[in-house]
Amino acid sequence: MKRTIKAATGLFLLTLALNTTELQAQAGRTYQNPLPVAFGDPYVLQVKGDKYYMYGTGGAKNGFAAYSSPDLVNWKKEGQVYYAGNQNGWSDSTAAWNGAYWAPEVYEYKGKFYMFYSAQWKENPTKELENFRIGVAVADRPTGPFIDLHNKPVFDPGYPIIDANVLFDKDGRIYLYYSRCCYKHAVESEVATWARQQGWYDTIEESWVYGVELKPDFSGVIGEPVMLLRPPVKMNDKQAEWESRSVTSKEVNRRWTEGSVAFKKGDTYYMMYSANYFGGKNYAVGYATSKSPLGPFTKATNNPVLQKNVEKGGVVTGTGHNSITWSPDGKEMLCVYHARTSATGDKRVVFIDRMKILKNGKLVVEGPTTAPQAVPE
Template sequence: MNSNIIKCCILLCLLFVQASCSGSREKKEVHVSEVTNPLPIKLGDPFILHASDGKYYMYGTSLPDGFEAYVSTDLSQWTACGQVYKGGGEEQWNVDCFWAPEVYERNGKYYMFYSANSRNNPTNEGENFKLGVAVSLSPVGPFTDLYNRSIFEVDYPVIDANVYFDDANGKTYLYYSRCCYKHPVESEIAEQMKREGVYDEIEESWVYGVEMKPDFSGIVGEPVLLLAPPTRLADRQAEWESRSVTSHEVNRRWTEGSFLFKHNDSYYIMYSANHYGGAHYAVGYATSKNPLGPFVKASNNPVLQENQSKGGTVVGTGHNMVLMMPDSALYCVYHGRMTTNPDERVVLIDRLTIDKDGVLTIQGPTTTAQKIAY
């Protein structure tokens, strides 16, 4: 064999070995924790931020005058951080009912979007919820309001802020739910309940989306209606989205707790239906090619619901978010209620998968140990 060829072969082998060794040195160590539902945290509407410091921060509905946070390195063991936002002060725009915080890390700061009753209530409405945004230099606060007012004003109460930063067009989108309050809607289920003498009317909450200004000071254009309960009983979504009504639990049909994310070239918006305080609270999803729709609800809804009817111990599953782990695995974080104490909301986390056809499923609710790479 030609000596030059032999030298080239030796050089290529040395380069291969060097590249292999270099790759092994740069490869990050994989850690795996064992997580069992429910997590040791009692709150509603959970949201987990995986911050740039590598830690996981959880926020949710729990305090009468603001929000608290918990921190974890492995999603299994959690440490309380105390109250990170305090509202309801005489000089603040909000009064009470502090619900559903979500925190996003942007340009070295942390922004908390949340719902609360507004102090500005000239007609003395029973529900006067608006959306606010607070900022902090740390994920554990203290958070202070970026503006001492709601982000925007509409003539109906709104809750459950969710924000999506779209890399495709550089825009920021805000999603929220119009409350059921003073919002009776005509539908076949409403007609049926009236004929049966159960309810005179059925109120509904709807999910809207709108572009938001980059500085979160307001919205761009008008909100777009994205999701609402079905009007016809023949609609395949009608049965599961109307269970709180058909079980005579309450005369309201909710579409709330929305969470938007993108997978491949589709936008997925997840939402909760039925009464958040009841056993029928459940999660569905819809998809679109555009962040403001139109969205089409999935045929396999609901993708998360109680398991008591199957011998399990979890009811009232809803208001979820989706957490992507470092290995790109997706997890659904949500609250539920255990049959041993149905009056208390607890936090659960279960694997979420999307198959090659774009069908989303959640492997839960579970109450056995599961391994999560973090």
């Protein structure tokens, strides 16, 4: 009799677990993508005992705005939280793309909040069109005001860089990841040769992801940057098809590897990244893994893990530049990214979908979705 009761109890609990999403949906606790936030490059910070804060490209003049939410679904605009004209400002708001204030990420560290971001550097003696560098600003609160730590970028690698991402490793060391821009970075590959043979492009420029250790006070870097990810050289590479779509669809003569986000699961370092033209329909996300924070990284066989769904009857394109957060109970991993829909047109809007690391180590993103789904608990 006891075995029967235990079996029945176990079956009930299993059924309850399997039907949690359905029960939440029936109770009306649902949300639907896209969220009413018009950000590109969205980054979500979870502050324990407080709420979630979202930062991104857009929504502010010469700086960055923020939103807050108690549940990842209902977002309140907090206004502009960083102004380029602060007393330590090092950027040029008059440069191309209105100063190119892009891709802010905010980290809570030793009681303060640090914003890493990209912008055009005002020190530009050769008048480069793309003179992007990475800065860091600090605030006492996640809503700012953020003030630049120094009146210059974190460091100058000698080429334009964007899309800062920071990993605080368990051994206390801190790593900065970024993307070297395509600008004036023509690279030979079989894809470049093919594009010339088509008569489409004379050169193909590429962006590559690098990593470097940060000084503990964020005043600079330790050692030399290491190249971690780049587009495939050979066309028979399993990653070449999806990472080259901007070229093979004749969108533009560039191949991107950007928008990296690194995290550690067990003894494995995961790095998600975006490929293809950020302004086009082919923007997509893949990932790579390593046993070291500075590589070598191996790209996953199940890439891309997030991409447009219009060929399958959906309405979503341009999925990319993601960040990662967790549900309020800490049990669900969530992918935060921007995309476009047939309704939003060229406007980039925010999506949040569930993601998982399977037992075999594979990373899976359950998106893009536009149907109602259960609110993260």
